[in-house]
Amino acid sequence: MSLFSFARIKAVALKEFVQMRRDRTTFAMMVGVPIMQLILFGFAINSDPRHLPTALIDRDHSSFSRSIVAAAENSTFMNITYRPATDVEAESLIREGKVSFIFIIPENFGRDLVRGDRPQLLLVADATDPSASSGAVNSMEKIVQSGLSRDLSGSLSGLAPLPPPVDVVLHKRYNPAGLTQYNIIPGLLGIIIAMTMTMITAVAITREKERGTMENLLAMPIKPFEMMVGKVSPYIIIGYVQTAVFIITAELIFTIPMAGSYAMLIGAVSIYIVVNLLIGFLFSSIAKTQMQALQMTFFLLLPQILLSGFLFPFLGMPKWAQYIGEALPATHFMRLMRGIMLKGADSGDLYASFWPLWVIIFVVSIVAMFRYERTLD
């Protein structure tokens, strides 16, 4: 008597293979996921952030300040994207997350430089994401060096040698100690909600399809909208519980800051929970099986982790990756959370991150109701 039958093993393997081949979605995912990951990690992700948007306030207007600005624009580290007229304007840019830095060249910078007084260059960094601001001083000194190398040649060359002729002063905003958990924790909530909330409703319809109860539901006089709201709403409560547990635990272990209002926080979390539940419902109405619906959930989760600014500075990614990121709910939620918890941003500042979530809710609901099949065809 043999221990096992090769013929039977072969039979099972063949059956699995045939079944796998019939399940196109799974097959597509198997091929699609590695390609997507490779592209995202290879091209979009940059642990050495580049071209960070910067607001420039030049109070000097000397040839020296112009040289430094020119060098800054030529550098790969920063891009001068705004030239605000006032400090207030610059402050709101950094609070809304439109720039990573405010670069201030003080009055009489040129004069002091020539005198050899080592004038200060002020760099105000949005330190909510420490990885973006960590290399700032170093990079700034290089920019200054390259910018002034020509101006300080000739008669002024005596000023060129070390120590550097200017003093770069870095002010870290919102997270002065540069703690990574300040950045990670608000973001992590976004990823957790995206994962669990989407998954929970992704099987809402496919489960009925798989168990055969869908035929009964479809024979009943229920409208797609009623089905959607009915399927999604119970899980909002689960989302709140999850958020509460998360915040309390984070507070106990790490003491996270809460610069803004709790009302705002609840508002942001609520919208974001609904967004993710609806996305799950959409997947459920597209997928044929629970397995497919879960695969779709993970397929979306990957870019939400990589391109939302959760792990890597959003503004340091290439433009195309930023465009994809703008379409992801997690991106906007990250901004809301960092804005509220770290920057104490008000509703005006956060408006730019709130409306995209509303748009996503609207679009996803419409598509889901359109895709929801009223018949068994």
Place this chain on the structure above:
Amino acid sequence: MNDPEMVIDVQGLTKIFGDKTVVDHFDLKVPKGAVYGFLGPNGSGKTTTIRMVCGLLVPNAGSGTALGFDVVKDSSEIKKRVGYMTQKFSLWEDLTIRENLDFVARMYKVENRKKKVDDALEDLGLSARSHQLAGSLSGGWKQRLALAACMLHDPELLLLDEPTAGVDPKARREFWDTIHMLSDRGVTILVSTHYMDEAVQCDYIAYIAYGKKLIDAPSDELVDRVGIHTWRVEGKGLKALSNKLKGIDGVDDVARFGTALHVTGSDKESLKKAIEPYFDDPLLDWKERNPGLEEAFIHLMTGSEDNFQ
């Protein structure tokens, strides 16, 4: 075009899955209060037709009304007024018996919901077990629960897809008593079945094979319309006789019924000619008899297979 007296009135219903025409130009008229039996072999398109009538499938061609509403455009109105019992159990196995009934009642906005559900449980005899999960019921009890569920909202039309499959004889009899009582009250019932004893209880019978309706008649006229003749033979050596008779000209079908054989043919004379040689056999006892529904259906099925191939 549509007769107002007809609760179901559809013409030319056609359903194509892929390249297979599963239901082919199906016409059906069901008058109010009738019990309409829907018969046909496995895979003949009964379930598909019922699904088209209640708006669960969109027909590729054809049109018609159910309860006066267009089966394609007004399916949401039809759904409110129809009780549909699926062939496969489609209630929620992870809900209790009561929770299932309660959910269904809510979906149809049944008034006095609690009382209705209590009454249904009482009628079923499941009051004591109402907190048991539906998934833990036996197959026959699941059928009975599903039937109760689809009648909760007092539908004007019942579409029952093999409601008594796997149900014991006593429960089946009770079920048919309920059907006749509802029909007396004016509820129209379309019921598919594979049981002959149920078919004879229907007012009308439609027989479908390979997606085509072969016949449609009041149940007492159906056999006459099919036009077959049957001889019953009892005795010894029936097995050998059956083998000899099968395939002879004039004999369409030879079937065993208990201790007897029923020999059926569509032409009276050629059937007699075919069996005459055996009349003298002392071991056999021949009698002409009225053909039954079963012979009629087997005859129809054999004929349609020939058409189909």
